[in-house]
Amino acid sequence: MSLTKYFFCVGLQQTYRAVALFIATAPALAQPFAYISNQLDDSVSVIDTAQGKVVDTIAVHGKPAGVAVAPDGSRLYVSTPEASGFAVIDLQKRAVIASVPISNGALGIAVGADSKQIYVADWYKNTVSVVDADSLQLVKTIAVGESPSGLIVSPDNRWLYVANRLSNSVSQIDLKTLTVKKTVQVGTHPFGLTLDGRGERIYVANVKSDDVTVLDASLMQTIATVKVNTLPYATALALNDSRLLVTNQEDGSVSVIDTETLKEIGLITVGDKPEGISTHTDDRHVYVANWFDSTVSVLDARTLKVTATIKTGVGSRAFGQFMGK
Numbered sequence: 414m415s416l417t418k419y420f421f422c423v424g425l426q427q428t429y430r431a432v433a434l435f436i437a438t439a440p441a442l443a444q445p446f447a448y449i450s451n452q453l454d455d456s457v458s459v460i461d462t463a464q465g466k467v468v469d470t471i472a473v474h475g476k477p478a479g480v481a482v483a484p485d486g487s488r489l490y491v492s493t494p495e496a497s498g499f500a501v502i503d504l505q506k507r508a509v510i511a512s513v514p515i516s517n518g519a520l521g522i523a524v525g526a527d528s529k530q531i532y533v534a535d536w537y538k539n540t541v542s543v544v545d546a547d548s549l550q551l552v553k554t555i556a557v558g559e560s561p562s563g564l565i566v567s568p569d570n571r572w573l574y575v576a577n578r579l580s581n582s583v584s585q586i587d588l589k590t591l592t593v594k595k596t597v598q599v600g601t602h603p604f605g606l607t608l609d610g611r612g613e614r615i616y617v618a619n620v621k622s623d624d625v626t627v628l629d630a631s632l633m634q635t636i637a638t639v640k641v642n643t644l645p646y647a648t649a650l651a652l653n654d655s656r657l658l659v660t661n662q663e664d665g666s667v668s669v670i671d672t673e674t675l676k677e678i679g680l681i682t683v684g685d686k687p688e689g690i691s692t693h694t695d696d697r698h699v700y701v702a703n704w705f706d707s708t709v710s711v712l713d714a715r716t717l718k719v720t721a722t723i724k725t726g727v728g729s730r731a732f733g734q735f736m737g738k
Contacts, residue, residue: 444461444462444463445462445693445694445736445737445738446459446460446461446462446468446504446736446737447459447460447462447691447693447700447709447731447735447736447737448460448480448482448489448502448731448735448736448737449480449689449702449709449725449726449729449731449735450473450477450478450479450480450491450689450702450729450730450731450732450735451477451707451725451726451727451728451729451730452476452477452478452704452727452728452729452730453476453726453727453728454726454727454728455472455473455474455475455476455477456470456471456472456473456477456726457470457471457473457477457480457489457491457502458470458709458725458726458729459471459507460700460709460723460725462693462698462700465711465721465723466723467723467724467725469507470726471502471507471508471509472509473491473493473500473502473509474493474496474500474512475493475494475495475496475497475498475500475512476493476494476495476496477491477492477493477500477730478491478492478493478494478520478730478732479491479492479499479519479520479521479522479534479730479732479733480492480522480689480731480732480733480734480735481522481523481524481531481733481734481735482504482524482734482735482736482737482738483524483528483546484524484525484526484527484528484738485528486504486737486738487503487504487505487528488501488502488503488504488528488546489501489502489504489737490502490522490524490531491522492519492520492521492522492533493512493519494517494518494519494520494536495517496512497514497515497516497517497519498512498513498514498515498516498519498533499512499513499515499519499522499531499533500512500513501513501549504737511549513544513549515533515535515542515544515551516535516537516538516542517537518535518536518537518538519533519534519535519536520534520535520536520561520562520732521533521534521561521562521563521564521575521576521732521733522534522564522733523564523565523566523573523733523734524546524566524734525546525566525570525588526566526567526568526569526570527570528546529545529546529547530543530544530545530546530552530588531543531544531545531546532544532564532566532573534557534561534562534563534564534575535561536560536561536562537560539556539557539558539559539560539561539577540554540555540556540557540561541554541555541557541561541564541573541575541586542554542555543555543591552591553591555586555591555592555593556593557575557577557584557586557593557596558575558577558579558580558582558584558596559577559578559579559580560577560578560579560580561575561576561577561578561584562576562577562578562603562604562605562732563575563576563603563604563605563606563617563618563647563732563733564576564606564733565606565607565608565615566588566608567608567612567630568608568610568611568612569612570588571587571588571589572585572586572587572588572594572612572630573585573586573588574586574606574608574615574630575606576599576603576604576605576606576617577596577603578602578603578604578620579602580596581598581599581600581601581602581603581619582596582597582598582599582603583596583597583599583603583606583615583617583626583628583633584596585597585630585633595633596633597628597633597634597635599617599619599626599628599635600617600619600621600622600624600625600626600638601619601620601621601622602619602620602621602622603617603618603619603620603626604618604619604620604645604646604647605617605618605645605646605647605648605660605690605732606618606648607647607648607649607650607657608630609650609654609672610650610653610654611654612630613629613630613631614627614628614629614630614636614672615627615628615630616628616648616650616657617648618641618645618646618647618648618659618660619645620644620645620646620662621644623640623641623642623643623644623645624638624639624640624641624645625638625639625641625645625648625657625659625670626638627639627675636675637675639670639675639676639677640677641659641661641668641670641677642661642663642664642666642668642680643661643662643663643664644661644662644663644664645659645660645661645662645668646660646661646662646687646688646732647659647660647688647689647690647732648660648690649690649691649692649699650672650692651692651696651697651698651699651714652696652697652714652715653696654672655671655672655673656669656670656671656672656714657669657670657672658670658681658690658699658701658712658714659690660683660687660688660689660690660701661687662686662687662688662704663686665682665683665684665685665686665687665703666680666681666682666683666687667680667681667683667687667690667699667701667710667712668680669681669714669717678717679717681712681717681718681719682719683701683703683710683712683719684701684703684705684706684708684710684722685703685704685705685706686703686704686705686706687701687702687703687704687710688702688703688704688730688731688732689701689702689729689730689731689732689733689735690702691731691734691735691736692714692736693736694736694738697713697714697715698711698712698713698714698720699711699712699714700712700735700736702725702729702730702731702735703729704728704729704730705728706729707724707725707726707727707728707729708722708723708724708725708729709722709723709725709729709731710722710723711723
């Protein structure tokens, strides 16, 4: 089993005010950070995307794997299978502030769109744990399919989708009632999930059938199945959801799919055993964690080229939403 005002003024006084405004708001224009879990290093690398390098490393005990940045940007949640739960990282302090016990099957992890709840998939118990983000107390445990892995929350915070790897299915959980509404079959051994910005389509990477299932999110029905390369693990969207990028673990590549035609339009060579993948807030550059290379490849979704390779820690996985805002 091992996710950045300047305006022209004529008057001198207006110009001074404009400069003052620019200086006052400069921190808000800073580039986001990418948070990469290094499973074999027991750490998380913090990448400054403007500098294109690791600027900090946070120690995280328990073989960190899954990652989820809270939408409000305050915290990072990291699943720690060998510490039987997940770690809570304060992103201002860049330090672990809590360790929450769930079970030794903790892998996939996600945060609600309102940052109020954390969802953890338990690989062994076939459940999803719902945890209150303030108290860090368990709210409910929801039974799903076998070996749940990838998790994604809808933009309206109404639904949670779960990839059940050994059941070859995806479950839809109603976040109002915290119950499973529907489960649908997909390809063989689904792992990573991506939901488009409107919450209309789910893209599911199926590891063993070497394809991506495209689901209608409201109907929970298959729209198409798109063939990719070997052992697809995770997915990310870019360019206003017009491109889907899929990490192919076995052959060190990323497939690029046109989401209108649902055809593969490119294949990008990255590092060895790519797994986690997330899109920069510029909606163009996509970051890929290369597990065996201990690097992150930066891809340009427009040119379909690697623009940089960043050295991280040993065993970079970053399974989930690792890009901050």
